[in-house]
Amino acid sequence: MLKVINEIFRVSEDKKQNIMLDKTGIAKRIAKEVQDGYYVNLGIGIPTLVANYVREDIEVEFQSENGVLGMGPFPFEGEEDADIINAGKQTITTLPGASFFDSAMSFSMIRGQHVDLTILGAMEVAENGDIANWKIPGKMVKGMGGAMDLVASAENIIVAMMHTNRAGASKLLKKCSLPLTGVGCVKKIVTNLAVIEVTDKGFKLLERAPGVSVDEIKKATEGNLIVEGEIPEMNI
Amino acid sequence: MLKVINEIFRVSEDKKQNIMLDKTGIAKRIAKEVQDGYYVNLGIGIPTLVANYVREDIEVEFQSENGVLGMGPFPFEGEEDADIINAGKQTITTLPGASFFDSAMSFSMIRGQHVDLTILGAMEVAENGDIANWKIPGKMVKGMGGAMDLVASAENIIVAMMHTNRAGASKLLKKCSLPLTGVGCVKKIVTNLAVIEVTDKGFKLLERAPGVSVDEIKKATEGNLIVEGEIPEMNI
């Protein structure tokens, strides 16, 4: 069943041509965190790509907070339906076993911790697990959508993001500088450089991206980076 | 549409043969309070009889808190369905336009004040509108069912009851002696003797039952009874 999704997402990805290799790498690495039987909510951006790389021998269902569980691939051209979209407002299809529901029930799934894994992007993550991803003061503010509900509710949140911003500054901070989306909620971060666990004592380095040194990761991490023993390379 | 209900309820009433004339009279008088376009929740006992006497030229829908709106008459023999009952656990039918829903949505209708009129029985009503109808300490306690939600939520509550209990003691009191179901919520009381409005100053006598004197009503009312001017007889 997932095979169909995978093929489809790849099509759209190829078409767009603007996916950097490292974003794909991040998605591939996160896909390994998705386990059999998981209900997963994917944010917009890199998280959406994760669906492409989930193992084909496990069963996973994707929830979209606008009111669908069991999302499938994009529709065939000409079969798109304005009444069947995902949270990114993209036309989608559903797989057998899918269901539609209202916004209150959708957030019952999220707030009630029935969704097993939430993957979303971030502008900043702090070493205590705080996350900022919805607002840059002074710039256009688009809003938090469902992100605040997701991060306040989920037990299992993985952040997918580049390790540094366009100006080269670290996005893994001692303290977030932007308005927060949620406090102390991020458990794991996968970036173009590393896999990091958020612990009581700060960012704990778990894995390095292929060819990236611990020093490079340290340099790109403003928050406290805990390095214990040998750090293996990611296996993508 | 209501004609069907009326006929049916009458059938069941005739069959039972245990309906006292005054209970029927109470039901008939209360039926006059039911207006066109009302959604009505009827309690068990006298209130149930009210459905029999609602004018046939108005449209009314009956809600039952176990999860049905648009209740119709009892089913024909052999057509009863264990999955379609009312709050009294009686087999029922539905009328065109009916809907089924879960208990949360049912009480959303009640708590959210979408039900226009609630008619229920009582053991005691106090002159401040308090009502007691769910528990006699020391005796078997059956529970409040939906009564506490109904009386705490409804804006328009009519109590249908006998003016005195079997021992001849008044059920319209200065203060309830039994555990309360709700506080300050009853607006109107229709008994075998009178129609009474609950005001800031106490029970205000609006109408007398045919042949019943103001003095008889006063004698049967423990709470403060306000009598202003000529009190007309009920028109049933």
Place this chain on the structure above:
Amino acid sequence: MINKKVNSVNDATKGISDNMTFMLGGFGLSGIPENAIKALVDSGIKGLTCISNNAGVDDFGLGLLLQKKQIKKMVSSYVGENDEFERQMLSGELDVELIPQGTLAERCRAAQAGFPAIYTPAGYGTEVAEGKETREFDGKMYVLEHAFKADFAFVKAWKGDAAGNLIFKGTARNFNPVMCGAAKITVAEVEELVPVGELDPNQIHIPGIFVQRIFKGENYEKRIEQRTVRQKE
């Protein structure tokens, strides 16, 4: 599709043990999880706390568990159809917490939806509110009521599929939907287990995410408490 199907009520009730808290759907005898109740009786587990709108009748529904004294505490809104219940309650063998019906529904829904507590007007000024926080909003008084915590929810639906999707029938729906996902494990029994994909995604009452185990129930008696009928003319 994540498969929730189990092959028997025994597989479905795996993990039940003494002193657990169970939610059980149904209103009166309508929409009760008959198969699960039978399995609980057969299991012999004791000291149960049961959250259920009613307590069945002497020889059916939760009455079967009461007969075998497996229930320590009932949390219900109305329990008046059961002599054995009355006897155990009056003798003090059975602890009974009576709460308003709407409060019962919403405390389930709070657990399902991740709300810790709700403010409801029901019961304000009555003994139901004793010892509870009360609060005024816009001139009206409310009682703070907490989400239930339960180990298992046993619900009964009309149709379901292996993905755990459920459709209920008529007023047999009642408390069943709000109990789905309101306990650690939700066990759904259905009259018809249909192939995945057969249920219209638009008409599913409870999405499978709220259900951990689903099985096809057997031998539904569906007893009627008050058979009220009219004659054909």
Place this chain on the structure above:
Amino acid sequence: MINKKVNSVNDATKGISDNMTFMLGGFGLSGIPENAIKALVDSGIKGLTCISNNAGVDDFGLGLLLQKKQIKKMVSSYVGENDEFERQMLSGELDVELIPQGTLAERCRAAQAGFPAIYTPAGYGTEVAEGKETREFDGKMYVLEHAFKADFAFVKAWKGDAAGNLIFKGTARNFNPVMCGAAKITVAEVEELVPVGELDPNQIHIPGIFVQRIFKGENYEKRIEQRTVRQKE
């Protein structure tokens, strides 16, 4: 059956006036009450507060009301598809209150269901919680959020009947059901108005009691915001 049918969008919007608060269903451009929005634009009423998950795009949905500067304040969770919106917000002409999407849904549901307020974890520790009561339950922090108060709710359904019963389609359902009965007057527009009795009572998403006026909408554009498709191989 209590008849809720009105014959036109003008009858359905009777009573609207300046400075009112409206709820409007829809997610993005999906499931928005197109006919009601057009009538609001045509009416020219101003100073509106609109509670709606999104604010449409420049030339469709609530964007049409923004173009004519009829909206004073938006209460939304996400508003990022609209240049005119951005201009008005940055210039201070438009007041914008951004709230979490689940909070938006539940504040509607609270109004519908008679709850004064809810405790939600969303937004705790963020500027959304500033000035609001927060509280710990079981070691987790929650924010107290109040039920909305609105004059009209404008919703869009797929099918409906004169009794006001509604069935929604796909993800066009979204906020529409939770807004029904959450305002003083709920106006439902439907693609198909079917004869009373045609809808299965078991499959109605919103019972007619939550709806005051219903009419058959016309000329639905149902614009797609992000047309994503795949090629047949």
